[in-house]
Amino acid sequence: MKGLLAELHGLIEKKIDLYGKFIVLLEKQWDCVTAYSIESLEEIGEKKEELVERMQILEKERARLMLKIERALGVTQPGVTLKKLIQSAPEPIGMKLAKARETLLGQIITINQWHEQLRGLMDRSSLSMKKSLAFIHSQGEAASSPYRSNGKVKEGSLQGRMLSLDA
Helix, strand or coil, X not given: CHHHHHHHHHHHHHHHHHHHHHHHHHHHHHHHHHCCCHXXXXXXXXXXXXXXXXXXXXXXXXXXHHHHHHHHHCCCCCCCCHXXXXXXXXXXXXXXXXXXXXXXXXXXXXXXXXXXXXXXXXHHHHHHHHHHHXXXXXXXXXXXXXXXXXXXXXXXXXXXXXXXXXX
8 A cells, every 4th residue: 555655646746746847837928928929939838738748647647546546445436535545644655645735736726826817918918919900900091091080081192092084
């Protein structure tokens, strides 16, 4: 049983490492969005996808290991949680698992906060970009229009206007 718990601790440590790298990528993503750096943002997106794939592989390994632990404990219903394991684990490994669990929970909270902040920043950035493009478009239309905003015809060169050939 101690061997299985030690293996679980190793998996959790790998997960903590991946989550730490993921948090660093989220911080870099923030910098890219604030700098409007699309190329860097795409690179970070690829790295994030790679990390997520590695996290999914670790999660599958963890689930497989948890089944082994449940069998070793003689549990008939699935649902043994890390918290429950920590309570029943022998002292040296139990403390390590408890510390790893705390670290992991803290990282999950940090990742969720970064996701919320990034979502808000991206929403504001895209809205700002839309407003800027709308303003540029309206200025371009106003400059090429033969009419003023009050509906009167602009005075000026006749080069851009249509002339009647019926005269």
